[in-house]
Amino acid sequence: MNINIIADASGSMSSMAKINIVCALLKFCEDIPIVHKKSFSELNFVYYLLGDSSEPVLFDKKIILKASGSVELCAMGKLLEKTNKKECNFLFLSDGRFSNDDKSKFQQITVNYPDMRFISVAVGADADEFLLKDISTCKKVFHPEDIIQAVETFLSVSDKCPPSASFVNFSVPDAGEENWDE
Numbered sequence: 001m002n003i004n005i006i007a008d009a010s011g012s013m014s015s016m017a018k019i020n021i022v023c024a025l026l027k028f029c030e031d032i033p034i035v036h037k038k039s040f041s042e043l044n045f046v047y048y049l050l051g052d053s054s055e056p057v058l059f060d061k062k063i064i065l066k067a068s069g070s071v072e073l074c075a076m077g078k079l080l081e082k083t084n085k086k087e088c089n090f091l092f093l094s095d096g097r098f099s100n101d102d103k104s105k106f107q108q109i110t111v112n113y114p115d116m117r118f119i120s121v122a123v124g125a126d127a128d129e130f131l132l133k134d135i136s137t138c139k140k141v142f143h144p145e146d147i148i149q150a151v152e153t154f155l156s157v158s159d160k161c162p163p164s165a166s167f168v169n170f171s172v173p174d175a176g177e178e179n180w181d182e
Contacts, residue, residue, distance in 0.1 A: 001042055001043055001044065001089065003089045003091055003154055004048060004083065004090045005029055005046070005047050006076065006092050007049050007050065007093050008022070008094035008095065009022070009067050010069060012067070012097035013095060013124075014068070015126070018095055019065050019066070019067040021123050024144075025121065025123075025144055025147055028147060029151070030045065032045075040155075048079060049065070050071050051067075072102050073102045073135070074105040076109075077109035088116035088117065088118075091119050091150060091154075092119065092121065092135075092136075094122075094127070095123050095124045095128065096120070097127075098128070103135060106135060107134075116137060117137050117138075119138060119142065119154070120142065121142045121143065122144075
Protein backbone atom coordinates (compact mmCIF):
# COMPACT_ATOMS: atom_id res chain seq x y z
CA MET A 1 0.00 0.00 0.00
CA ASN A 2 1.31 3.44 -0.93
CA ILE A 3 0.89 6.31 1.52
CA ASN A 4 1.62 9.74 0.12
CA ILE A 5 3.11 11.91 2.83
CA ILE A 6 2.74 15.61 2.15
CA ALA A 7 5.02 17.87 4.16
CA ASP A 8 3.87 21.48 4.47
CA ALA A 9 6.88 23.75 3.94
CA SER A 10 5.03 27.05 3.68
CA GLY A 11 6.30 30.13 5.49
CA SER A 12 4.11 29.54 8.54
CA MET A 13 6.09 26.36 9.23
CA SER A 14 9.23 28.40 9.99
CA SER A 15 7.96 29.53 13.40
CA MET A 16 8.32 27.43 16.56
CA ALA A 17 10.63 24.98 14.74
CA LYS A 18 7.64 23.32 13.08
CA ILE A 19 9.69 22.46 9.99
CA ASN A 20 12.14 20.59 12.26
CA ILE A 21 9.24 18.58 13.68
CA VAL A 22 8.16 17.72 10.13
CA CYS A 23 11.72 16.55 9.34
CA ALA A 24 11.70 14.32 12.43
CA LEU A 25 8.29 12.90 11.46
CA LEU A 26 9.52 12.12 7.94
CA LYS A 27 12.52 10.27 9.36
CA PHE A 28 10.27 8.39 11.78
CA CYS A 29 7.89 7.39 8.95
CA GLU A 30 10.83 6.11 6.97
CA ASP A 31 11.69 3.78 9.86
CA ILE A 32 8.16 2.51 10.53
CA PRO A 33 8.25 -0.44 8.05
CA ILE A 34 11.72 -1.41 9.33
CA VAL A 35 10.98 -1.26 13.06
CA HIS A 36 7.42 -2.59 12.90
CA LYS A 37 7.89 -5.31 10.27
CA LYS A 38 4.89 -7.42 11.27
CA SER A 39 2.31 -4.64 11.20
CA PHE A 40 3.62 -2.26 8.56
CA SER A 41 5.80 -4.30 6.18
CA GLU A 42 3.46 -3.74 3.21
CA LEU A 43 3.64 0.05 3.45
CA ASN A 44 5.48 2.18 0.95
CA PHE A 45 5.81 5.89 1.70
CA VAL A 46 6.04 8.45 -1.10
CA TYR A 47 7.13 11.91 0.02
CA TYR A 48 5.88 15.21 -1.37
CA LEU A 49 6.71 18.77 -0.45
CA LEU A 50 4.01 21.45 -0.44
CA GLY A 51 6.14 24.56 -0.69
CA ASP A 52 6.92 27.37 -3.09
CA SER A 53 5.74 25.61 -6.26
CA SER A 54 2.13 25.62 -7.41
CA GLU A 55 1.77 21.92 -6.66
CA PRO A 56 3.27 19.34 -4.31
CA VAL A 57 6.54 18.00 -5.68
CA LEU A 58 8.17 14.65 -5.10
CA PHE A 59 11.23 15.21 -2.95
CA ASP A 60 14.28 13.43 -1.69
CA LYS A 61 14.30 13.12 2.09
CA LYS A 62 18.02 13.91 2.09
CA ILE A 63 17.45 17.56 1.21
CA ILE A 64 17.19 20.11 3.98
CA LEU A 65 13.66 21.42 4.28
CA LYS A 66 13.22 25.16 4.53
CA ALA A 67 9.89 26.80 5.19
CA SER A 68 9.18 29.75 2.93
CA GLY A 69 6.56 31.34 0.76
CA SER A 70 2.86 30.84 0.72
CA VAL A 71 0.96 27.91 -0.69
CA GLU A 72 -2.64 27.05 -1.28
CA LEU A 73 -4.20 23.91 0.09
CA CYS A 74 -6.08 23.39 -3.17
CA ALA A 75 -2.72 22.97 -4.94
CA MET A 76 -2.90 19.37 -3.74
CA GLY A 77 -5.64 18.84 -6.32
CA LYS A 78 -2.88 18.55 -8.94
CA LEU A 79 -1.33 15.73 -6.94
CA LEU A 80 -4.71 14.00 -6.68
CA GLU A 81 -5.05 14.07 -10.47
CA LYS A 82 -1.75 12.18 -10.79
CA THR A 83 -2.59 9.61 -8.13
CA ASN A 84 -4.15 6.23 -8.79
CA LYS A 85 -7.72 6.54 -7.47
CA LYS A 86 -7.34 3.20 -5.68
CA GLU A 87 -4.23 4.43 -3.84
CA CYS A 88 -5.49 7.81 -2.64
CA ASN A 89 -3.89 7.65 0.80
CA PHE A 90 -2.50 10.92 2.10
CA LEU A 91 -0.83 11.81 5.40
CA PHE A 92 -0.65 15.60 5.70
CA LEU A 93 1.92 17.08 8.10
CA SER A 94 0.94 20.71 8.57
CA ASP A 95 0.04 23.56 10.87
CA GLY A 96 -3.18 24.04 8.90
CA ARG A 97 -2.57 27.75 8.32
CA PHE A 98 -4.78 28.06 5.24
CA SER A 99 -7.78 30.26 4.56
CA ASN A 100 -11.34 28.97 4.87
CA ASP A 101 -11.83 29.81 1.19
CA ASP A 102 -8.84 27.63 0.33
CA LYS A 103 -10.26 24.85 2.51
CA SER A 104 -13.58 25.04 0.64
CA LYS A 105 -11.83 24.81 -2.74
CA PHE A 106 -9.87 21.78 -1.55
CA GLN A 107 -13.03 20.07 -0.31
CA GLN A 108 -14.72 20.69 -3.68
CA ILE A 109 -11.79 18.97 -5.43
CA THR A 110 -11.85 15.97 -3.10
CA VAL A 111 -15.52 15.22 -3.82
CA ASN A 112 -14.27 13.52 -7.00
CA TYR A 113 -12.22 11.06 -4.91
CA PRO A 114 -14.71 9.13 -2.75
CA ASP A 115 -12.14 6.43 -1.82
CA MET A 116 -9.53 8.93 -0.73
CA ARG A 117 -8.14 8.76 2.79
CA PHE A 118 -6.69 12.06 3.91
CA ILE A 119 -5.30 12.10 7.45
CA SER A 120 -4.02 15.28 9.09
CA VAL A 121 -1.24 15.60 11.64
CA ALA A 122 -1.26 18.96 13.45
CA VAL A 123 2.25 20.36 13.76
CA GLY A 124 2.88 23.17 16.23
CA ALA A 125 1.07 24.66 19.18
CA ASP A 126 -0.61 27.20 16.88
CA ALA A 127 -1.92 24.61 14.43
CA ASP A 128 -5.43 25.22 13.13
CA GLU A 129 -6.81 21.90 14.33
CA PHE A 130 -10.36 22.79 13.29
CA LEU A 131 -9.33 23.22 9.66
CA LEU A 132 -7.18 20.09 9.72
CA LYS A 133 -10.09 18.13 11.21
CA ASP A 134 -12.43 19.41 8.50
CA ILE A 135 -10.19 18.23 5.66
CA SER A 136 -9.37 14.89 7.26
CA THR A 137 -11.55 12.05 5.96
CA CYS A 138 -11.79 10.44 9.41
CA LYS A 139 -12.69 13.86 10.91
CA LYS A 140 -9.94 13.56 13.51
CA VAL A 141 -6.65 15.32 14.02
CA PHE A 142 -3.53 13.52 15.11
CA HIS A 143 -0.55 15.07 16.89
CA PRO A 144 3.10 14.30 16.07
CA GLU A 145 3.40 11.94 19.04
CA ASP A 146 0.49 9.92 17.59
CA ILE A 147 2.01 9.36 14.14
CA ILE A 148 1.83 5.56 14.48
CA GLN A 149 -1.94 5.76 15.12
CA ALA A 150 -2.32 8.04 12.08
CA VAL A 151 -0.53 5.44 9.93
CA GLU A 152 -2.66 2.65 11.44
CA THR A 153 -5.71 4.49 10.13
CA PHE A 154 -4.70 3.54 6.59
CA LEU A 155 -4.55 -0.13 7.55
CA SER A 156 -8.02 -0.22 9.08
CA VAL A 157 -10.86 -1.55 6.92
CA SER A 158 -13.23 1.36 7.44
CA ASP A 159 -12.72 5.11 7.14
CA LYS A 160 -13.02 5.38 10.91
CA CYS A 161 -9.90 5.85 12.97
CA PRO A 162 -8.81 2.80 14.96
CA PRO A 163 -10.00 2.72 18.58
CA SER A 164 -6.42 3.01 19.83
CA ALA A 165 -6.03 6.37 18.11
CA SER A 166 -5.43 9.39 20.25
CA PHE A 167 -7.04 12.46 18.80
CA VAL A 168 -8.31 15.90 19.66
CA ASN A 169 -11.93 15.85 20.78
CA PHE A 170 -13.71 19.08 19.94
CA SER A 171 -16.70 18.61 22.22
CA VAL A 172 -18.21 21.44 24.21
CA PRO A 173 -18.61 20.74 27.93
CA ASP A 174 -22.21 20.40 29.05
CA ALA A 175 -23.82 22.72 31.57
CA GLY A 176 -23.66 20.07 34.30
CA GLU A 177 -19.92 20.52 34.78
CA GLU A 178 -18.48 20.98 38.24
CA ASN A 179 -18.35 24.58 39.53
CA TRP A 180 -14.78 25.43 40.55
CA ASP A 181 -15.73 28.78 42.08
CA GLU A 182 -17.50 27.27 45.09
